[in-house]
Amino acid sequence: xxxxxxxxxxxxxxxxxxxxxxxxxxxxxxxxxxxxxxxxxxxxxxxxxxxxxxxxxxxxxxxxxxxxxxxxxxxxxxxxxxxxxxxxxxxxxxxxxxxxxxxxxxxxxx
Amino acid sequence: xxxxxxxxxxxxxxxxxxxxxxxxxxxxxxxxxxxxxxxxxxxxxxxxxxxxxxxxxxxxxxxxxxxxxxxxxxxxxxxxxxxxxxxxxxxxxxxxxxxxxxxxxxxxxxxxxxxxxxxx
Numbered sequence: 216x217x218x219x220x221x222x223x224x225x226x227x228x229x230x231x232x233x234x235x236x237x238x239x240x241x242x243x244x245x246x247x248x249x250x251x252x253x254x255x256x257x258x259x260x261x262x263x264x265x266x267x268x269x270x271x272x273x274x275x276x277x278x279x280x281x282x283x284x285x286x287x288x289x290x291x292x293x294x295x296x297x298x299x300x301x302x303x304x305x306x307x308x309x310x311x312x313x314x315x316x317x318x319x320x321x322x323x324x325x
Numbered sequence: 326x327x328x329x330x331x332x333x334x335x336x337x338x339x340x341x342x343x344x345x346x347x348x349x350x351x352x353x354x355x356x357x358x359x360x361x362x363x364x365x366x367x368x369x370x371x372x373x374x375x376x377x378x379x380x381x382x383x384x385x386x387x388x389x390x391x392x393x394x395x396x397x398x399x400x401x402x403x404x405x406x407x408x409x410x411x412x413x414x415x416x417x418x419x420x421x422x423x424x425x426x427x428x429x430x431x432x433x434x435x436x437x438x439x440x441x442x443x444x445x
Contacts, residue, residue: 259420260370260420262428266431305372
């Protein structure tokens with residue numbers, strides 16, 4: 216059971232906008248910034264969003280992040296087939312003194 | 326080129342030990358907090374341990390506390406994970422990952438991973 220809760224799956228058709236939620240508590244998302252990672256099939260993770268809503272250089276602006284209270288969201292607009300991947304949220308937990316990850320959301324592009 | 330390369334994975338019996346290494350290149354290793362993150366087959370990401378640039382701050386996941394030890398050698402630009410009393414549930418791909426202040430401590434560089442299998 217992950218400390219951060221994500222839906223196990225999400226889907227959309229090319230061009231659509233999809234959102235992935237990440238729910239936590241006051242000791243993690245409520246107190247710290249959230250990062251998002253993308254893991255394409257058969258590859259290692261890649262930092263997609265940091266500090267709730269910042270994109271590393273090279274990440275398309277189709278990807279955006281937000282945070283409110285103890286929840287965060289990742290939005291992908293103009294969905295493309297190459298966006299099919301697993302997505303993970305992560306943040307520091309002040310009570311556990313540990314980084315915590317969500318269970319991951321498998322995005323399928325129909 | 327900024328790069329992390331893990332090594333040391335393999336097959337080990339329950340109760341055994343293994344030492345993973347991560348060789349860093351292309352950046353000033355001592356300036357960055359480093360992490361180990363693992364992924365069991367078909368499962369999600371699990372953070373394992375973190376060490377600050379000077380080794381002054383070290384953290385572990387509860388699942389490995391007392392069994393795993395993280396360390397680093399800044400002169401060799403290398404990160405290590407000593408794993409003792411291994412269990413079947415430690416079977417996973419182990420990634421080393423760099424945390425950068427410029428990305429809010431997000432893990433911005435990852436290695437390709439090294440597989441650890443704990444089985445009799």
